[in-house]
Amino acid sequence: MIEGFWKDKYPAGIAAEINPDEYPNIQTVLRESCQRFADKPAFSNLGKTITYGELYEQSGAFAAWLQQHTDLQPGDRIAVQLPNLLQYPIAVFGAIRAGLIVVNTNPLYTAREMEHQFKDSGAKALVCLANMAHLAEKVVPQTSVKYVIVTEVADMLSPFKRVLINSVIKYVKKMVPAYHLPQAVKFNDVLSKGQGQPVKEASPVSSDVAVLQYTGGTTGVAKGAMLTHRNLIANMLQCKALMASNLDEGCEILITPLPLYHIYAFTFHCMAMMLLGNHNVLISNPRDLPAMVKELSKWKFTGFVGLNTLFVALCNSEAFRKLDFSALKVTLSGGMALQLSVAERWKTVTGCPICEGYGMTETSPVATVNPAQSIQIGTIGIPVPSTLCKVINDAGEELPLGEVGELCIKGPQVMKGYWERPDATAEIMDSEGWLKSGDIAVIQPDGYMRIVDRKKDMILVSGFNVYPNELEDVMASLPGVLQCAAIGIPDEKTGELIKVFIVVKPGMTLTKEQVMTHMRANLTAYKAPKFVEFRDSLPTTNVGKILRRELRDEELKKLGLKK
Template sequence: MTQNFWKDKYPDGIASEIDPDRYPNVQAVLKESCKRFADKIAFSNLGQTLTYQELYTLSGQFAAYLQNHTDLKPGDRIAIQLPNVLQYPVAIFGAMRAGLIVVNTNPLYTAREMQHQFKDAGVLALVCLANMAHLAEQVLPNTEIRHVIITEVGDLLPPLKRLLVNSVVRYVKKMVPAYHLPRAIKFTDALAQGHKEVVVDALPASDDVAVLQYTGGTTGIAKGAMLTHRNLLANMLQCQVLMACNMQEGREIVIAPLPLYHIYAFTFHCMAMMLLGNHNVLITNPRDLPAMIKDLSKWKFTGFVGLNTLFVALCNNEHFRALDFSALKVTLSGGMALQHAAADRWKEITGCGICEGYGMTETSPVVSVNPIQHCRLGTIGIPVPSTDCKVVDDDGVAQPFGTPGELCVKGPQVMKGYWNRPEATAEVLSPDGWLRTGDIAVIESDGYIRIVDRKKDMILVSGFNVYPNELEDVLAQLPGVLQCAAIGVPDDKAGEQIKVFVVPKPGTSLTTEQVLKHMHDNLTGYKRPKYVEFRDSLPTTNVGKILRRELRDQELKKLSA
């Protein structure tokens, strides 16, 4: 396929190209939007709102603190380890305005996972929630981090409500384990110190890295995808074009239940919605459905961004079904395959169809999406503007319409490469800019794309990539394990769940409980196996490589029997 092929595939009113050089950097968009939409709500959470002007003021205070009260300089890395709270966008944009590279970090990470990411990225500063400060205390001695800013859930709420919320979290729910970080500073104190200073906004070049977003890529242990300012700007402009016919600037209220540290939610809510001046309702804990539904009931929301498991859970809740959906006009799905049954039920209940898209961390993330005007279930739609797609065979030869092959992507949103991993970059990114996704797809003659299989052994749990290599490395550290393997098995709710196979060492005795506890202690929630099976041996190749595909085939046969 070529760019010309896609030009006539877009519905009327949607441009086939964008100008990725329209803005020099993300800061320019932030400044423009916060001026244009100054009095509009940018984010709300726990009953508190933050206007675009307030976002600009607070992010400036945080940037001024970083510039005047630390030794950090432009290009240094700062890890942001927060759930969906108002402090997240303040910290993100403040760090960018100070010229720092943001390293998004899952707040549910174990100490081992945190340490890997912080060391690999060379992180020098950390913003984290008090709830996981005890883990930060464990890993700091093994990292280069020298600045720690700690915040509590309610820190940007009005004083009395802040005291109440933070006290309940700390003393009633006991969600803040004891920690000792004498050199850390409170987020509120950092803002107060920055308030006394003048911020000098950094002016990074468009090709400078803005975010290090960690992923397993198409293989192996987590790597940092270098997403430049131009990458992020391109993707937010691509989203803007596709939503222009359905979302009005400064008038939409969009529900944000997916974690902002995940590239899907990060780009959509912090980047694309900023460009449009719209309101994002941050859901701190989407697993708490009653609390989430209570939040939803307060707003005449017009947009909802989710994934299959969340759609299913909500549609099965009677209180959700009783909400007023009269204003809802856009529902977007990504992160994992959308099931037909889930999409049908959502439309039946809300009256709004779901548009499925496709992306990956390495593409900032959006590659393709179903246009709202012409949504086709079972496909990932057509490429976003200024994006080429093709499918190739194992030799790299482009395949004709209707023939499966590995999906390759080229566009201004494709990453610069993996941080400090030129060999890994060369494996997936060609010199002329084509990214190999590792997914097997079919491109139809009308331009719509279907994902039919995954080339690699990646497991997809509720939209999160899980890589067997990491699981097996952790499991192999358990005394008594001789061989092990991890695969994904079908699951109605999560898409896939993890199953591990263990061959115990001769003369040793292992239990399922021991395996699960070991994995629980070393892996974040979505990476933990649900099933354990002990075997005398595992299928291998002639050179001893474990055949995960054969294990998957065996499991599928059991399910179909």
């Protein structure tokens, strides 16, 4: 039923299948695209644009330095901890050309989060922003990281602008805390020493891991999803197949406000748009809306990739509403549920409908999408080419159309597994290659799907996964905490807000301020709770497991969202 059902669900002009073995590895795609689109702009940021030819040259210099000035070998891991700057694609593609496995790392991570990821991945090298180097100083000695490359925000700009902007950031805004990393090498020195040097191009096979993308999966501590060259190439080709009728090669301008270290932006902008030879305008700080809108005003952009919270913020900006949207052809949404009112308002403001998709880190990430020529708002669309979906009950049996069950996905973009965690892999993937998403969905007779709810207790804040287990581990380390729980409660702006519940040990006292200070010191800002409630007890099962769902239901009742 499954395969036969999906084959005829694609609009005219979109093939139901792609060939994930069209290219042997990412290096081949990069080389061919950079030759074919050599003079076309690849990435722009802070007023500087690099072409695909320059991207290849500079990533080659980075790769050459890695090969000639370190003892790193193909298969070794390199953590890249950068915001949206030109340095990011240069470092990532350079590392891949040298045969290294890229470990995408959030620049906002605390020292605790960095240490876990670096230790778990066994990273031997790190590329980081000077603004975060003081944290690297604390973490690196506890890990296998041997080489540290530090860059400043404006390093890719002209000498005058570089000195000016870097000085303002460091001395006026005081955004670069003092650090001491004797082994650190400057990013520009790496490029200078590698410039013109020969690169021994790595030639990994398609099943080799290209990227370790960390995620909590559906539960627990962050795990590294092993995304192979074949996984990422498949997702590039799947995106291309769906975009072919809307995005032309070598002439589109895509706004890139979502962080490239996040799998959604990574695959779409660094991979799929590289395959198509299109131009990505990197927004380094989308939280600075006025600066972002000012940047948008400089471009006749044809594509915009965002998520619900960003669409809301922009539509509320008078300056944004005054922009020229006449060239805008495609708007893509993912990372969190798109609200109907937001989709309607975006179309009113820009004249462009939003195509909502769905994916997971474990699916590289795009699994389903609304084809631009046939959008159904409120759905996550249809599976991308060469991908199958089904819903199952708790016994693992496939359910008929229209019935609600756990969404499962099968396709060439599904990860190899979790890094050094075979048990966790076996929990989410079966022997036939089906991946359990942890999301509850329904498949309509026309093939379009709707997400009904999340099976697990994961909290989604502005498109970022937040896992209660992690929050509770941090809370439990605070003296005075006897029991604790974390849940998400609905919020118009961010999708969900975090609320935590704490039972204090007898004879001890604890304040909300103490809890918040502790959480902020150990967690990235978006993981910090917005509400703290102290209780005498928490609801538990007969074996003492705290019932988060019961707590969430209570909060929904207070908000009038549940009877």
